[in-house]
Amino acid sequence: NAGVTQTPKFQVLKTGQSMTLQCAQDMNHEYMSWYRQDPGMGLRLIHYSVGAGITDQGEVPNGYNVSRSTTEDFPLRLLSAAPSQTSVYFCASRPVTGELFFGEGSRLTVL
Amino acid sequence: AQSVTQLDSQVPVFEEAPVELRCNYSSSVSVYLFWYVQYPNQGLQLLLKYLSGSTLVKGINGFEAEFNKSQTSFHLRKPSVHISDTAEYFCAVSDVSNYQLIWGAGTKLIIKP
Numbered sequence: 001n002a003g004v005t006q007t008p009k010f011q012v013l014k015t016g017q018s019m020t021l022q023c024a025q026d027m028n029h030e031y032m033s034w035y036r037q038d039p040g041m042g043l044r045l046i047h048y049s050v051g052a053g054i055t056d057q058g059e060v061p062n063g064y065n066v067s068r069s070t071t072e073d074f075p076l077r078l079l080s081a082a083p084s085q086t087s088v089y090f091c092a093s094r095p096v097t098g099e100l101f102f103g104e105g106s107r108l109t110v111l
Numbered sequence: 112a113q114s115v116t117q118l119d120s121q122v123p124v125f126e127e128a129p130v131e132l133r134c135n136y137s138s139s140v141s142v143y144l145f146w147y148v149q150y151p152n153q154g155l156q157l158l159l160k161y162l163s164g165s166t167l168v169k170g171i172n173g174f175e176a177e178f179n180k181s182q183t184s185f186h187l188r189k190p191s192v193h194i195s196d197t198a199e200y201f202c203a204v205s206d207v208s209n210y211q212l213i214w215g216a217g218t219k220l221i222i223k224p
Binding site: 004040041042044048090099100103104 | 120145147153154155156157160201211212214215216217
């Protein structure tokens with residue numbers, strides 16, 4: 001049982017480049033989410049989804065897009081990377097009620 | 112809106128000493144409460160949770176937490192810490208009617224040999 005899998009683990013981008021962080025879960029969870037983690041700021045919700053075809057904005061959505069075409073996958077797209085998007089990104093999923101299961105994180109540096 | 116305060120950004124403690132990490136939340140509506148742990152360069156994993164029932168909740172690795180509704184607190188405790196407990200600990204709260212988690216800023220537990 002792989003749980004929540006994120007790729008890539010590390011990425012370096014130049015300002016203005018675009019990229020997609022991949023997230024997949026094999027637990028049949030309806031709810032999936034993306035967080036960013038910055039020192040001293042805890043976890044901040046970027047986008048979330050309560051099921052295939054349904055997405056919504058979190059606390060810090062600007063500069064990011066998501067889609068949810070299947071229950072398993074929830075990719076996060078950076079449209080035009082900026083240095084302020086340098087962060088560690090976590091994907092998480094959970095059943096309708098209950099605890100969040102996290103991926104191991106993707107460390108992104110934007111130069 | 113709900114908010115979560117972890118009063119200490121860092122807590123240094125000697126090995127085998129007891130520790131308490133504090134967490135307070137703002138709203139007194141019915142809530143679910145969680146503590147997560149993040150070891151260096153890893154994702155977060157659930158330490159323990161309070162959904163209902165007994166206010167004293169036991170989790171993994173010898174940790175426990177007590178839900179205090181009147182003080183809107185959910186402090187995490189361990190009677191004797193080990194070097195392997197070095198990690199960052201996050202408190203999170205959700206209203207029972209809204210499953211979005213609100214996170215505290217985290218507390219780094221530093222174990223001194």
